Amino acid sequence: MAKLRKPEPRKADDARWVAVQTRDTNRDGTFYYAVATTGVYCRPSCPSRRPKRANVRFYATAAQAQAAGFRACKRCTPDRRSLPEEHAANVAEACRLIEAAAEPPKLVQLAAEVGLSPYHFHRIFKSIVGVTPKAYSVAHRNKNVRDKLQRSTTVTEAIYDAGFNSSGRFYANSTEVLGMKPKSYRAGGADEEIRFAFGDCSLGAILVAASANGVCAILLGNDRKALAGELRQRFLRAKLIKADAAFSKTLAKAIRLIEAPASGVDLPLDVRGTAFQHRVWKALQAIPAGSTSTYAEVARRIGKPKAVRAVAGACAANPVAVAIPCHRVIRADGGLAGYYWGVARKRALLDREGK
Secondary structure, three states: OOOOOOOOOHHHHHHHHHHHOOOOHHHOOOOOEEEEEEEEEOOOOOOOOOHHHHHHEEEHHHHHHHOOOOOOOOOOOOOOOOOHHHHHHHHHHHHHHHHOOOOOOOOOHHHHOOOOHHHHHHHHHHHHHHHOOHHHHHHHHHHHHHHHHHOOOOOHHHHHHHHOOOOHHHOOOHHHHHHOOHHHHOOOOOOEEEEEEEEEEEEEEEEEEEEEEEEEEEEEEOOOOHHHHHHHHHHHOEEEEOOOHHHHHHHHHHHHHHHHHOOOOOOOOOOOOOHHHHHHHHHOOOOOHHHHHHHHHHHHHHOOOHHHHHHHHHHHHHEEOOOOOHHHEEEHHHHOOOOOOOOOOHHHHHHHHOO
């Protein structure tokens, strides 16, 4: 009989047991289960006969299960890459190629590099990253031009250094890319106008701010003056304007996201970050209310399994509380970890969504 290892916290195990019962392929690679009576460990999606719950132990990695004395199942081969893991690796390689290319690579080129057909590759890439390869390429190039604008001597120099073949193509979408005119962005957003308003919710004070393109900040705290100061730090050179009565609808929607997380409220967002941060934020938005995910699971979903700390950093950099639900990401042991707006608020949000 295999050596038993102390199980991980009960709450996390309950969710894993549900995944085993439903043979959830989406959880493959996020944990493994072992059966004490057979001495075998499996993937959550293993088609073998379901074991009794009392005989099951859970492990975060295959190596941990093996160290505890269990051997790999011959049906689901958990000691090898699963198909989802293979897909994640292919997408990660494609993202690396896109980010390293001087000009956006074509779909056919990317698919050939990872050994898939263009149609199959396009479908897999979008399912994992949340956007098409072309959209990801555009987002990365837009991030480059934002960086170049802050360092180049002229706007034209920045446009060409970022990989645009003509300034006309860039200017056609410059407001969408930057949220303002290129010269204004290069000047630190000196001409940008951001409207903001305060409100109160069950978590304390809330500040909601929006540019012309959408909500750019949702901040939580106990002191309105401190929230206003934080907004100023985030948009140092922009013109901050107290919003008029018409903005109350936007404020109300943000508060509803807190008070009724399953209501399906949709807010247009203007969040600015790196291509990696946008990938993480997109993955967070896919976590439904009432569910949680670990930092490692998010890293695997975006095809960067080793970037757990970077995922945590992207969560911390999230400028729009609740609209991008970084509070739904927890530690592998079920602990809440940190939260930019306070662990007590994170716990309150998760408790409310659980109900």
